[in-house]
Amino acid sequence: MAKILITGGAGYIGSHVVNLLKNSNHELIIYDNLSTGRLESVVSGKLIHGELEDLEKLEGLISSEQFDACIHFAGSIIVPESVSDPLKYYYNNTKNTLDLINLCVKFRVNNFIFSSTAAVYGMSEDGVCSEDSSLNPISPYGKTKLMSEWMLEDLAKANQDFNYVALRYFNVAGASLDGKVGQCSPHSTHLIKLACEAALGKREKLSIFGDNYETKDGTCIRDYIHTDDLALAHGNALDYLLNGGDSQVLNCGYGEGYSVKEVVETVKSVSGVNFPVEIAPRRSGDPVMLVSKAEKIREVLNWSPKYNDLELIVRTAFEWERNFKG
Ligand SMILES: NC(=O)c1ccc[n+]([C@@H]2O[C@H](COP(=O)([O-])OP(=O)(O)OC[C@H]3O[C@@H](n4cnc5c(N)ncnc54)[C@H](O)[C@@H]3O)[C@@H](O)[C@H]2O)c1
Structure with missing residues (x-):
């Protein structure tokens, strides 16, 4: 059994992962400000209502719980809004991710799963992207996610104990087969x-x-990927890291x-x-x-x-x- 911190676990994708992991014997602690997530979407685990930027609260939690892993979903995700209000995105996606990673390092939460996106590729030559394709994000949203990937990459090189899996989601869609969770996101562009x-x-x-x-x-x-399959990718990534797997960047699509x-x-x-x-x-x-x-x-x-x-x-x-x- 492992203790897992799940930021943004009340949101669309996070709620599917919680719905999957409720069948594991892991202890789940969800940290979410409910800005776009919903209380009703948290079908298991313990919800702590908090802001990522509330570092006192976040440090209090991470220092006291001895988490084995962190799955970091919390973020702002509307691409056109990132164009009109880029600093909101650099703040919530990059700065808040840096602060979270810092706390994870400080309290030795050495397994980290990060929600990245196909938006890091931008306009690729033939439209088919492998993890090695060139990275040219067009939107501020894509750039904030790539910056977070770079922080993780450099950290993992410098700190042998720290391992991460960055999952680059393609177009996420659908709702859980059991009907328990689905997409509630306000102002969705999906x-x-x-x-x-x-x-x-x-x-x-x-x-x-x-x-x-x-x-x-x-x-x-x-490339449209069903949320339950995406949740499974997180469950697999968690097992992989908890069993000593090293850092990876992986596409999530069909x-x-x-x-x-x-x-x-x-x-x-x-x-x-x-x-x-x-x-x-x-x-x-x-x-x-x-x-x-x-x-x-x-x-x-x-x-x-x-x-x-x-x-x-x-x-x-x-x-x-x-x-x-x-
Ligand atoms: N939905 C997609 O198609 C898609 C594609 C690629 C990547 N992603 C990434 O996956 C992650 C989850 O996306 P989603 O579709 O579930 O979005 P969502 O908006 O439904 O979920 C985000 C969750 O994070 C919480 N949150 C946001 N900012 C916070 C903060 N500062 N402090 C605490 N909680 C905060 C929200 O309340 C919400 O519950 C995001 O990081 C997103 O960039 C999503």
């Missing part, structure tokens, strides 16, 4: 969530940003791409609703295609995802959204 909202009449229409890209149907292509139009058609067919769709101008900084090379995580963590099925992803997201009264 396509599948927005399309489900449009199908349920929670929004008037869905916008597709650009339909004249050089792809099969003119819309952008992304290695398959779907166009925006294909996703919209899937939501229409799953929901049975032909909701209005408008073609809006391209958004600056949207890569045409962003798909993972997904072999390394399978090799290193023995990750075997079970829900690589766009229709299933959409169905779980739609069912969740239908019951969600947020």
Whole structure:
């Protein structure tokens, strides 16, 4: 049994990981300010309502609990907002991560799992990114995450006891198969969530940003990963680190791409609703295609995802959204 600190465990992805880890014998302590997370999403463990920037409180917790590992989800995640308010992102994602890592080092929490993102790649040449592809984040959001990765990389080189796994998530979607947790995030920009909202009449229409890209149907292509498979990747990463694994940076995706139009058609067919769709101008900084090379995580963590099925992803997201009264 291990004692795990989970920052941001009341949020979308963190709640799926808590939902998975409740079946382990680990003790879970969730630290979250509930700014975008929800109390109801914490299905197991002990929730401590706190700000990452409240260093007195955070140090009090970390110094007293002797954690074996930290999984760090807490952060700000809306890409367009990071463009209009970059300092909020450098503060919450980079500065707060630095402070957290510092406390982990000080109190020898030497296993660290970090929520990174495919946004660190930016515009790659062919749209298929391996962990070794060049890193050119376009948005401040992507830059704040890459800076955090660099801090971890340099720290792990300098401190032999400290190991981390940075997981670069591609497009996260869906809700847990058991129906316990799903996406509640306010102001979400996630396509599948927005399309489900449009199908349920929670929004008037869905916008597709650009339909004249050089792809099969003119819309952008992304790699969608189901939240329960992503949660499993965290469970595997935790086992790996607790068993003495060394530091890794790993893509989390299926290695398959779907166009925006294909996703919209899937939501229409799953929901049975032909909701209005408008073609809006391209958004600056949207890569045409962003798909993972997904072999390394399978090799290193023995990750075997079970829900690589766009229709299933959409169905779980739609069912969740239908019951969600947020
Ligand atoms: N959702 C995605 O598609 C996606 C893709 C790539 C990476 N990520 C990363 O995964 C992580 C989790 O994302 P999510 O989709 O679950 O987002 P989310 O907004 O649902 O969850 C973030 C959680 O962190 C908490 N939080 C934020 N700032 C905090 C602070 N200063 N102190 C304490 N708690 C704080 C929020 O209340 C929330 O519960 C983020 O770091 C995000 O950058 C998400």
